Amino acid sequence: MHWYILKRLAIVPLMLFLFSVIAFALIQAPPGDFLTSYIAELAQGGSSLDQAQIDALRRQYGLDRPIYEQYFLWVGSLLKGDLGISLEWRRSNAELIGERLLLTLALTTGSLIFTWLVAIPIGIVSATRQYSAVDYLFTVLNYVGLATPNFMLALVLMWVAFDRFGVSVTGLFSPEYAQAPWSWARFADLMSHIWLPMIVLGVAGTAQIARVVRANLLDELGKPYAEMARAKGLPEWKLVLKYPTRVAIAPVVSTLGWYFPQLLSGGLVVSVVMSLPTVGPLLLRALVGQDMYLAGTIILIFCVLTVIGTLVSDILLAVLDPRIRMDAA
Amino acid sequence: MQPGSELVPVEKTDRVPDGAGESAEVVAAGPAVYVAPAWKLTWWRFRKHKLAVACLWVFAVVALIALAPEFFATQDPNATAASNAYIPPQTVRVLHEGRVTWPFVYGVRGERNQRTLRMEWALDEETRYPLRLFARGYPYRLFGLIPTDRHLLGFEGATGRDTPRLLGTDRLGRDQWSRLMYGTRISLSIGLVAVALSTVLGIVLGGVSGYFGGWVDNVIQRLIELLQALPPIPIWLALSASLPRTWPVTWVYFAITVILALLGWTRLAREVRGRFLSLREEDFVTAARLVGASRSRVIFSHMVPSFTSHIIAAVTLAIPLMILNETFLSFLGLGLRPPAISWGVMLQEAQNLQSVVNAPWLLIPGLLVIVTVLALNILGDGLRDAADPYSS
Numbered sequence: 001m002h003w004y005i006l007k008r009l010a011i012v013p014l015m016l017f018l019f020s021v022i023a024f025a026l027i028q029a030p031p032g033d034f035l036t037s038y039i040a041e042l043a044q045g046g047s048s049l050d051q052a053q054i055d056a057l058r059r060q061y062g063l064d065r066p067i068y069e070q071y072f073l074w075v076g077s078l079l080k081g082d083l084g085i086s087l088e089w090r091r092s093n094a095e096l097i098g099e100r101l102l103l104t105l106a107l108t109t110g111s112l113i114f115t116w117l118v119a120i121p122i123g124i125v126s127a128t129r130q131y132s133a134v135d136y137l138f139t140v141l142n143y144v145g146l147a148t149p150n151f152m153l154a155l156v157l158m159w160v161a162f163d164r165f166g167v168s169v170t171g172l173f174s175p176e177y178a179q180a181p182w183s184w185a186r187f188a189d190l191m192s193h194i195w196l197p198m199i200v201l202g203v204a205g206t207a208q209i210a211r212v213v214r215a216n217l218l219d220e221l222g223k224p225y226a227e228m229a230r231a232k233g234l235p236e237w238k239l240v241l242k243y244p245t246r247v248a249i250a251p252v253v254s255t256l257g258w259y260f261p262q263l264l265s266g267g268l269v270v271s272v273v274m275s276l277p278t279v280g281p282l283l284l285r286a287l288v289g290q291d292m293y294l295a296g297t298i299i300l301i302f303c304v305l306t307v308i309g310t311l312v313s314d315i316l317l318a319v320l321d322p323r324i325r326m327d328a329a
Numbered sequence: 330m331q332p333g334s335e336l337v338p339v340e341k342t343d344r345v346p347d348g349a350g351e352s353a354e355v356v357a358a359g360p361a362v363y364v365a366p367a368w369k370l371t372w373w374r375f376r377k378h379k380l381a382v383a384c385l386w387v388f389a390v391v392a393l394i395a396l397a398p399e400f401f402a403t404q405d406p407n408a409t410a411a412s413n414a415y416i417p418p419q420t421v422r423v424l425h426e427g428r429v430t431w432p433f434v435y436g437v438r439g440e441r442n443q444r445t446l447r448m449e450w451a452l453d454e455e456t457r458y459p460l461r462l463f464a465r466g467y468p469y470r471l472f473g474l475i476p477t478d479r480h481l482l483g484f485e486g487a488t489g490r491d492t493p494r495l496l497g498t499d500r501l502g503r504d505q506w507s508r509l510m511y512g513t514r515i516s517l518s519i520g521l522v523a524v525a526l527s528t529v530l531g532i533v534l535g536g537v538s539g540y541f542g543g544w545v546d547n548v549i550q551r552l553i554e555l556l557q558a559l560p561p562i563p564i565w566l567a568l569s570a571s572l573p574r575t576w577p578v579t580w581v582y583f584a585i586t587v588i589l590a591l592l593g594w595t596r597l598a599r600e601v602r603g604r605f606l607s608l609r610e611e612d613f614v615t616a617a618r619l620v621g622a623s624r625s626r627v628i629f630s631h632m633v634p635s636f637t638s639h640i641i642a643a644v645t646l647a648i649p650l651m652i653l654n655e656t657f658l659s660f661l662g663l664g665l666r667p668p669a670i671s672w673g674v675m676l677q678e679a680q681n682l683q684s685v686v687n688a689p690w691l692l693i694p695g696l697l698v699i700v701t702v703l704a705l706n707i708l709g710d711g712l713r714d715a716a717d718p719y720s721s
Contacts, residue, residue: 018555026564029571147649147702149656151676152695159685170682258557265562269657273680283563284661287570299567302560310558 004318012307019303020078024071027296035063078297086286086294093294097279101301103172103190104278107271108263108305110194111202115259119206120249123213127221127248128240135214142207150266151273154200158274169196170275178277201270205259212255213248220244250320256313261306367634374715381711387704391697394510395517399469401481402507404492406670412439413502415688416450419493421460432460434484434493458484458493466492497690499678508670509694515671517701519586520652526590527651528644531597538598539605546602553595561592562657569663578669585664589654593647600643608632638716646709649702656698672698 035057039049049057058064062073077084083093126135161169171178177189220226221244229239268280275281279298286295365373376382394401419434436456439448464483470476484493496505538549568588572581608614609632617631652672658664659673660680667674672694678684679691 015555015558019559022559022564026567026571029568031571031573143703143706144699146706147653147699149653149660149695149698151657151660152692152699155679155682155685155692155695158682159689162682162686168682261558261560264560268562268566269661272661275681284566284663287566287663290570295567295570299563302563303558306558306560 005315008311008314012311015307016304019307020075020300021071023296023300023303024074026299027074027292028067030290030292074293078300083297084293086291093297096282096294097298097301100277100279100282103276104264104267104271104280105305106190107172107194107197107201107267107276107278108260110198111205111263111267112256112259114198115202115205115209116252118202119209120213120252122206122210123248124217124240124245126210126214127217128236130218138207138210142211145204145207148204149269150200150204151269153203154197154270154273157196157200169193172197172276172278197270197274197276200274201263201266204266205262209252209255209259212252216248216251217244220247250317253313253316253320256316257310260309260313261302264302264305368638371638371712371715375711378711378714381708381715384704384708384711387700388708391513391517391701391704395514397471398510398514400471400479401510402504403466403480403482403484403495404504404507405467406503406507406511407668408503410502412448413494413498414448414500416494416498416502417688418495418497418505418690418693419452421495425457433457434460434495436487436491436493458487461485496693497688499675499688499691500684505675505690505693508675509672509697512670512672512675512694513697515582515665515669516652516655516673516698519582519589519655519665519671520648522583523586523589523593523651523655524644524647526586527594527647528597528640530590530594532601532640534594535598535601536605539602549598550602553598556592556595559592561654564592565589565654565658566661566663569658578666581665582669585655585658589651589658593651593654597640597643597647601640604636604639605632608636611635638712642709642713642716645705645712649705649709652698652702652705 035054038057039054042048055064062070065073074084081094083097085091086093086096122138126138129135158169161167172190172193173186174189174193177186180186217240221240223244226239226244229243230236234242267278268283270276271278271280272284279301283295283298286292286298416437416439419437421432421434423429423432425433434457436453436458437450438453439450441447442449461483462481463479464485465478466480466483468476468478482495487493492504494504494506496509498504499508534549538546565588568591569585572584576584614627614631617627622631655664655671656673656676659671660676662677665671665674675694676692676698679688679695684691
């Protein structure tokens with residue numbers, strides 16, 4: 001068990017290194033660098049820099065060095081906790097990202113928990129009542145959920161809420177709490193707003209994961225041990241919940257590996273539509289404004305979150321499924 | 330039992346399903362048997378899935394629109410008229426003064442609200458425009474070749490700016506119905522091209538991975554894992570944000586397909602590799618090897634036929650994902666840019682609550698996205714089930 005976790009942990013630095021290279025490549029991708037956009041911006045404001053000043057700045061930011069040195073400079077400052085300065089906002093990136101990251105995490109994990117809480121019972125019902133009306137209903141919902149872009153769902157729900165109830169369900173806080181320091185009242189306010197985006201974000205995944213549970217459980221229900229328990233007269237619901245379900249939901253944990261990146265992705269779009277103060281809209285603005293260091297930092301943060309997500313899921317899977325930890329030992 | 334999955338003697342033709350009689354070839358040597366190629370078996374199984382067949386028809390209609398949007402459009406999709414902004418849809422009606430008549434639409438009358446200064450549109454029940462099929466409209470070239478001015482739909486007595494707008498107009502007074510038809514071409518083709526690119530990448534890399542095994546397999550599999558762990562939308566956004574703003578529309582179009590394919594090939598590669606590995610162990614492949622078939626014969630006449638239907642199914646399931654991804658990118662303003670028209674570009678008009686409340690019909694392109702993606706998903710699932718010889 002410990003051996004397995006250690007082996008798993010050993011991959012993490014490699015993954016982080018590769019992701020940081022990808023993020024850095026994305027920063028470098030647009031034509032021109034940090035300084036050319038800075039100069040362009042100054043020119044727009046009417047002021048300009050002479051060549052000596054430009055060269056001095058170039059040296060100061062290390063832009064005259066080869067690309068791999070620039071990469072190590074960037075990673076080095078990240079490791080020291082210095083996320084750099086946003087060109088567009090003239091504030092430190094850490095300050096910009098700070099609370100937004102917390103809210104992103106709250107939204108994503110909330111959605112994840114919602115998904116599991118809803119998907120697992122649906123999967124169990126669909127499998128035990130295969131080809132019943134309930135099963136068909138969930139099949140239809142699954143297809144529709146997969147086909148609906150989540151921003152459509154968000155827009156339609158917002159529209160219905162506005163049209164029918166006259167409430168505007170955008171943002172994560174009421175105006176009076178938006179800038180306020182954290183307090184219980186602010187937390188309660190957050191909770192009263194966050195549930196709708198959480199559901200919007202989780203719907204498609206709920207349908208997919210319910211299918212996974214259903215398929216796994218159907219496989220398990222026909223196995224000899226289930227027949228055996230049935231033959232011994234165990235009530236069906238007790239049987240299902242006690243043995244096959246435990247086997248069937250273990251792989252759900254491993255869906256975290258692809259579901260977490262998907263939630264981060266989807267959260268970006270939902271946040272833009274519902275004007276949520278998460279990292280997503282900040283990334284979009286940074287990309288549109290070519291504020292590439294801010295954008296690269298956010299993308300790297302997304303990648304780090306994914307690495308943590310997969311790590312947690314692998315460890316959970318080992319805890320839940322003895323076959324995996326035995327294999328690795 | 331699957332039709333034709335066993336060797337059926339000639340005498341028992343009643344056990345062969347319809348269509349098998351004329352298509353099965355009789356092998357001359359030895360006792361006569363019916364032989365149907367793998368794709369034909371797949372097709373027979375697919376035909377039994379009524380919903381999937383219906384979805385094939387839906388997709389055919391969408392594809393037809395994508396082929397000749399000019400024919401289905403009623404107006405020039407790029408013609409703007411600020412005074413015609415936000416006209417609600419003029420729905421086709423068959424009831425007039427309580428009597429059923431030939432389908433028609435009512436005209437609209439606009440009046441500026443003196444307090445809000447917004448144009449407010451009301452139905453004008455005095456003017457009626459009867460619907461005409463294959464009517465004359467604006468001139469265009471069908472398939473870019475044949476000059477004509479025939480359109481599927483037309484309205485008698487309405488020309489130019491009065492032409493009724495079946496799905497309303499947007500902020501710039503452009504006809505949504507016509508834009509939707511043109512958008513279908515770009516949205517569908519971007520999905521198809523991106524999937525074609527990722528299929529090539531997926532088959533090559535997946536095939537190499539499955540064929541060579543060993544460290545090559547290991548490297549490719551780890552690469553796939555790495556790419557799948559990336560949150561796709563932020564990466565796509567970053568890549569398309571780095572496209573130069575000065576690029577013409579067609580360059581951006583192809584760049585977007587490449588960007589989508591760059592992360593999109595991994596699922597297909599997995600599928601191809603998995604198929605390759607499992608087929609290698611199949612009894613019929615072993616049997617073919619044992620009777621002394623050459624390696625190329627084993628691969629091309631035994632493995633590939635039972636392989637292609639799976640690939641077609643996997644590809645069909647990949648198209649809707651690509652269509653959705655393009656919609657996301659364009660919706661967020663970093664995909665295709667106007668004057669290109671795609672479903673995502675159109676939905677950009679409905680990006681906030683205010684525009685949806687003012688003009689709910691701006692969400693209609695989203696319905697077409699849902700219908701197309703739904704149809705392709707069901708179609709793909711149907712094909713996948715049909716391609717699996719062990720499914721019941």
